[in-house]
Amino acid sequence: MSRALLSKRLDHLERHGLIVRSEGRYLPTPACEELRPMLFGLAEWGARWAFGEPRPDELDPVVLMWWICGGIDPAPFGGRRVVVHVRVPDARRTRFWFVVEPHDVSLCFTDPGYEVDATIESPLGVLYQVWEGMLELLAAARDGRLTLTGRREVLVRLPASLRLSPVTPYVRRGRAGLPA
Template sequence: MRTYGQYCPIVRAVEVLGDRWTLLIVRDMLVGATRFNELSRGLPGLSRALLSRRLRQLVHAGLIVRTDDGYALTRAGEDLRPLVFGLADWGARHAFGDPKPEELDPEVLMWWMHGRIDTSALDKRTVIQVEIADRIRKYWLVLEPGDASVCYTDPGFDIDAVLAADLATLYRMWVGEIELLDAVRAGLIDLTGVRWVVRGLPNWLRLSPVAPSVRAAQEPARH
């Protein structure tokens, strides 16, 4: 590992965390990813070989440990939470803006969304078809009591609701820049289907963990 040759705790931290993808791996673990394939699906630009190398480095640094079915953060890893979400606060205030085309991956968004749906109120299977018009793509969120999954091909179940929008609008909703119901009222997002699903989805979908940072950064502009 390349070092900076300075005796300073900031330098030591940068030497551990400054490699490309490292903080994003920690970010995903802080919000619940524990398995290699989960991390890989959430970071598609990261090769599996490099992911393996970064995980070994994090184990060596004492930030994560191997478990029977994946990885877990240590106390040192958990202590990065305020740093990582402090970066979210700073980024939302000083480095955020309109999404760039190369930042918008529909499969990553669907993967993130399915992991943030609260299914505790469900008592039967519920299927939401997500239509992304500008990409001519469809995805299916299959919600079961206590579980949620995303399908990239038609699972063959009856559709209970349809959520339709362009990809950039869905991302803006996901990060908390716009409210789902506000976007529906404005005609930016279409949400149709059986009433209890249409009414329930805004409560079930918990949005991105960085949504509070994005909303807080927007507050000065609202006043």
């Protein structure tokens, strides 16, 4: 999504009382929070009835990396900087870096110049499945679907730092055909 389109959509949501801008961030209003059960209910319904696996042309590595960046919790790394290099050989953009600081996570599209602590190499579709919660990161590595290399103390903390998509529990339940 272009910055212009994102700005237009955020402005629209703000004008209609669904988000407020505070200290450089957008936060949901109570009206927005009341929509949460309906939106996640639609996600569950879609997983059960409407949507299959995404087609390769629907997978966008940049969007996925922004989502992952927003879900990284720095706390498991104990207050030190950690750099995670992600290589996606089958994507149009193949290299990304997450610089995880104690109170901030940055997504870099060029090498940030710090020593890399961990590397994830994975096909784009596998990373999407990890993000959606369909695959566990370490299980995907054990099965050879992706490769994890780097410092052991970082690799053991990596799964705890990666918070999954907020729709993961709903999608899992929808795919399992379980009632709400």
